[in-house]
Amino acid sequence: TQLLEQSPQFLSIQEGENLTVYCNSSSVFSSLQWYRQEPGEGPVLLVTVVTGGEVKKLKRLTFQFGDARKDSSLHITAAQPGDTGLYLCAGAPPGYGQNFVFGPGTRLSVLP
Amino acid sequence: DAGVIQSPRHEVTEMGQEVTLRCKPISGHNSLFWYRQTMMRGLELLIYFNNNVPIDDSGMPEDRFSAKMPNASFSTLKIQPSEPRDSAVYFCASSFQGSRAKNIQYFGAGTRLSVL
Numbered sequence: 001t002q003l004l005e006q007s008p009q010f011l012s013i014q015e016g017e018n019l020t021v022y023c024n025s026s027s028v029f030s031s032l033q034w035y036r037q038e039p040g041e042g043p044v045l046l047v048t049v050v051t052g053g054e055v056k057k058l059k060r061l062t063f064q065f066g067d068a069r070k071d072s073s074l075h076i077t078a079a080q081p082g083d084t085g086l087y088l089c090a091g092a093p094p095g096y097g098q099n100f101v102f103g104p105g106t107r108l109s110v111l112p
Numbered sequence: 113d114a115g116v117i118q119s120p121r122h123e124v125t126e127m128g129q130e131v132t133l134r135c136k137p138i139s140g141h142n143s144l145f146w147y148r149q150t151m152m153r154g155l156e157l158l159i160y161f162n163n164n165v166p167i168d169d170s171g172m173p174e175d176r177f178s179a180k181m182p183n184a185s186f187s188t189l190k191i192q193p194s195e196p197r198d199s200a201v202y203f204c205a206s207s208f209q210g211s212r213a214k215n216i217q218y219f220g221a222g223t224r225l226s227v228l
Contacts, residue, residue: 042203042219099168102155
């Protein structure tokens with residue numbers, strides 16, 4: 001069974017600070033996705049990383065896929081209250097399977 | 113497009129009752145997923161369909177759970193009989209799975225189930 005761990009579990013910071021959250025596994029994934037979920041809503045996809053070592057930027061968010069495709073990080077620069085939410089990573093198994101495995105999430109709170 | 117539509121948004125029922133959750137995927141999508149989210153276990157994949165055919169139901173907890181997809185625009189997740197430990201938020205998601213698709217899953221707003 002492929003498992004994903006995320007750290008930290010909870011994070012509360014002030015507006016303007018930088019932060020990094022991590023997603024780790026002992027398994028290799030063909031791709032990895034990051035989602036943000038707000039209260040009362042479903043997760044919304046932020047990015048998909050596919051190649052080991054790949055870095056993608058989405059405005060103030062920077063996503064990196066580990067060289068071995070077992071881990072990933074999400075860095076947010078100058079966090080804003082609108083970044084508040086549950087950040088989930090999800091790994092796709094090797095091959096064409098769609099049975100994604102989700103991590104438990106990092107709950108981020110950005111205080112004004 | 114209205115996105116993935118789930119109903120009801122909230123369901124409160126008593127232990128032993130049958131519960132049916134409904135999902136309308138995004139038009140044109142050929143894959144549909146049912147997830148369950150709890151504080152303890154996070155987001156778990158229960159079952160997914162491709163072209164209306166169940167592909168992987170290994171996440172379905174037990175025989176009390178069943179899912180159907182009679183056509184490309186509708187799916188149900190049924191729990192019979194329901195138990196308090198089934199209380200959770202159930203999400204439906206859909207995607208287009210093709211040779212060059214990016215495999216983006218779009219989630220509905222979820223059904224919050226409470227079994228008393």
